[in-house]
Amino acid sequence: MARRTTLTLNPTVSSRSSRRRLIAVPALLAALALTAACSNSSGGSGDGGGGGGQSLSGDCAKYQPYAGHSGTTVTMFASILSPESDNLEKSWAEFSRCTGIRISYEGSNDFESQLPVRVAGGNTPDFAIIPQPGLLAQMVKSGKVVKPPAGTVANQDRWSPVWKTYGSVNGTFYAAPMSANMKSLVWYSPKSFKAAGYEVPKTWADLMALSERIARAGAAKPWCGGIASGTATGWPATDWLEEVVLGTYGGEVYDQWVGHRVKFSDEKITTAMRTVADWMQNPAWVNGGYGDVKSIATTTFQDAGAPLLTGKCLMLQQASFYKAQWPKDTRIGPDGDIFAFHLPAVNPAIPSPVEGGGEFLTAFASRPEVQAVQNYLSSSEWASSRVRTATGWVSANQGVDKSLYTDPIDRLSADALTDPGATFRFDASDMMPAAVGSGQEWKSLTAWFAEGQSIQKTAADIDAAWPQ
Template sequence: MNIRLNVRLRNRLLVVPAVLGLSLAAACSNSSSGGGGSTGAATLSGSCAKYQPYAGHAGTKVTMFASILSPESDSLEKSWAEFSSCTGIKISYEGSNDFESQLPVRVGGGNVPDFAIIPQPGLLAQMVKTGKVVKPPAQTVANENQWNPVWKSYGSVNGTFYAAPMSANMKSLVWYSPKAFTQAGYQVPKTWADLMALSDKIAKAGANGGKPWCGGIGSGTATGWPATDWLEEVVLGSQGGDVYDQWVSHKVKFGDPQIAQAMQTVAGWMQNPAWVNGGIGDVKSIATTTFQDAGAPILTGKCSMLQQASFYEAQWPKGTKIAPDGDIFAFQLPAVNPSVATPVEGGGEFLAAFSDRPEVQAVQNYLSTADWASSRVKVASGWVSANQGVDKSLYTDPIDQLSANALTNPAATFRFDASDLMPAAVGSGQEWKSLTAWFAEGKSIQQVSSDIDAAWPQ
């Protein structure tokens, strides 16, 4: 799931430093006071010249609503500060913990923002059904050529493109300790068979009572979401993108052989009592361990690996060296089936507009460019874009670099988080509940699958 802890925290864990306000007016100059349209646009000069395509709307304001809170929202606002100063378009941003529930209320009640940053394709589809979402201008559509085509499909509803992708996060990672691996003589596995063989080797070694895997799916009212990721990784990595897509649309059901086989693989991996839950407890303890605490035993040698997304970086204690030769690093989870080309699961956010005013379209165009994505990367460590036009050298954090390379790899089999794409009654409802019971109560795969399929809206 892409939205955790108050239905959003999973993408909000990366803490960035509070940013200072910038005085950018002096850096930009206009040859006139600006105008309200392209024919009367001011001529921008100096560092503002690059914003000339967006000029002509000085003195206007657009509103933006999202779930992104401070300090991350500080870097978000900083990323467009120069654009705003140069063009004269004020972007009035509002973040809310209740975004997912409040956006439909606002749209239904007439208090509609100009923009919403939407993390769920399912929520985007819900908003499009209201008739209030406006199709993007031609330039925004053209800018989507900088993304893997599948991203455009996630910003589309019934084949019509509505919302440009913004951020991206990498789910297909395994966290481990390079120092511990080196000391034990372990190699980072390149294939699923190698990963399973390494797991068995670590379990048999039993150094200091440690086990190969640790895990936790506790997350308050969102408990269960990490288990959906484990299943999604295995479905994509064993069955490929086509079956994954059919699963999301329920053409392939949870009870069908392809998904049942994937659940058997997950059970052999994360429900193997000899392999989990190092430093914490037995298989059932995975259901009661919070995902934030799940990786801690890696630092004490009680477990060796944790499957979690790129944003988990924020959970390591201050002072932890995160590097290929450090205390902690990550490697990409291999494909279960070698015939599936580099499976990558990810999540992200999309910018939807509820107005077609010229100033709204100017902002919409800018925020869909590699230039804006690059400006965000520069001010927000831990923020990654799948825009292929972003210079990879801008990423200074090694996990960000790893994630960006995977997310922009044109040869990868990329798919969006399945539970975010499924109807909410399933993806963030029965599936969370049933997969939690699978770990906590030892319910059968057949029962778990049947319960989830029964929750699918008719």
């Protein structure tokens, strides 16, 4: 599941409004003058671009294709919270200043449950950033999703064709990919490894042997873990299962599982669940710094890695976007406080399995200013701007110069996501129907960890939730 939230929430709209009212008049006039220097409002075009009568100059000239809609506002709803959402808003700040289009952003830890409620209740945002193709399909079925304009469609030429399929429902393209992330990482402390004489494992067998060696040494638990995430509690456990299924059986069985041609109760999947249990439900191996196996269900995924910095656990399986959770003064790199390595395949015959996730910009309105924002946020120019705002964010947009990735984790992830020899697959639970992938599977896997529920019942309950 491609969750990218953090615990620190954005300031509320009311608090932002209060701060705006405190701006001194001279500062306000200066801001208005700056905006006027870059844009002059006028009517816009029907495809969200063309500039109309609004002429942009200087640093703003590059936004001319999106001009003509000054003074308008579009709303956006997503699961991305501060501090990551702060960087997201920075990525379009210049676009907003130059074009005069304000993007009113709201993040929620209950995004997946709240979006359908808002859409059904008529409180639909102009945009939603949806991390699950299954949820996208549910929204398309509501009849409220608007097909993207021609400019957004044209921008898909800069992505591998498979990404367009992830943003499509029944062969029709609806949602442009915005980001990509590498799920198949293990975070660790190079400092702790070096002090104990441990080496980064290259195979699954080596990883399991290292885990046993760490446990026997007794100074720390080999693994940390946390799957609590508000109404999305359970999603990290789906990643662990997906990594094992892909790394054991490869892409073909993985695809059959996503389509329920291979059920959760199939021997292949229950065998994969036993592999996960031997790994992340091993009482001798988890949950360093927090408690026993059941504590994984009550530890937030954001907090799960903190014991790596204190030496209470030595490894955490989490996605590339977890980088945003480390304290700002954390040194990240091969010789730093924290780094990561590629999770090895369970079956060495599977070539470089890579599970990834992503986010898709979905529109519920077709006003010209909405289309202008849609065209910009699907462009290579925006993706490059987003890379520049902060580390910890990766795009599979081929128009992004890889030299922009100054962070070693980002570069590691970008290389893996674009490796033509890798066995890449999108997050399975995000591809499954929303009732399963972001519903019953989260619930059942949480019960598997929190209550010790059997593999058989866990699998059967998920299968029973599959739409007929």
